[in-house]
Amino acid sequence: MSSLGGVEAFTYIKTKESKETNKKYPDIEILFVGGGMQTDQGLIYRKAFAFTDEIYEKFWKPLEDKNSATLCPLLMHPKSYGYIELTSKSPLDAPKFHGRYFTDPENSDIKTFIAAIREVQRIMEFPSMQRYDAKLHNVPLPGCEHLEFDSDDYWECALRHVSATLHHQVGTCKMGPDQDPEAVVDNELKVYGVKNLRVADCSVIPLPLTAHTNAPGIMIGEKLSDLLKEKWLNSWK
Template identity: 55%
Template sequence: MTLLSKDPAESPLFFPNYFTDPENHDIKTFIASIREAQRIVKSPSLQKFDAKIVDIPVPGCERYGFDTDEYWECAVRTIISSIYHQTSTCKMGPKSDPEAVVNPYLQVYGVKNLRVADISILPVTISGHPMASAYMIGEKAYDILKEHYSLII
């Protein structure tokens, strides 16, 4: 991720580093997945529903013959996207950890009256969908703020 300015309203640029493998193993894996999906579509259980792969060319890939490896590489490179479940960019940890941004009370080190309460505080990237973690962090933030403000009042 790259910040374009100090303006918090300006969206950052995200670089997910897709397809950076110099030996193209990632593309080959995608193509193998497409071939497996095609095999499954041809199975008797799906053929009874007349299942088929749609052969509408991906814009920009028309120069390749449909269903060639070159076509699928072009298509994958053209339509790849991310749902941007960015995690672990504001790591929670002890102040002694040089990578830590927030403490266990979700307070940002060195910034008064600022807390972070989202999946960016996860110390490591999780392998699954982050929704449950987001709920947990929200619930913990609620408990922290409820306790904090009940002590003030």
């Protein structure tokens, strides 16, 4: 009851697929979760992650009465590129989000995820995990039964079936110079082309961070506070 969303621990790793020259720059975060998508008996998680009834019933439901843990890899620097589309001029109408997952031409996001899955399997063999007889849930995911289980092709199929975005979204109001056609705000958080409007949240961060966004979000708010105080003080000089 005292764990944060069931997350007991997490770590960052750099997979063999990373193209970064900095040896200390990770490309995957792994969350260690006490439980799984079936822990709430299919009440909330399955809906939050939009799993179909077939996938939940065949893959997760058999685990409802069993002890389980989930090692969840998160891709820190996706190469695939999505966009947001306004549906009308009304601010009350929800926009459309086009994630375009796994569309990068070199398929590097899939390759990085598969490398992370192999690392998760290695972690499963650690003595600390084998102490509890930890083993992979080897039921083929519906839609991928035609592929050899645990092959790279199988994992690519599984990733395309059940991947989702998990918190810490950034970049929808990108900060950048006015020459950048994608930039929304300048370095004072002012929206280009709109008077007296600033944005101060994680949407101004131009690229995904190798971190959670709570602290950066606080920092952005503090920065705007300083900018507004400076503006107010200058108005009295």
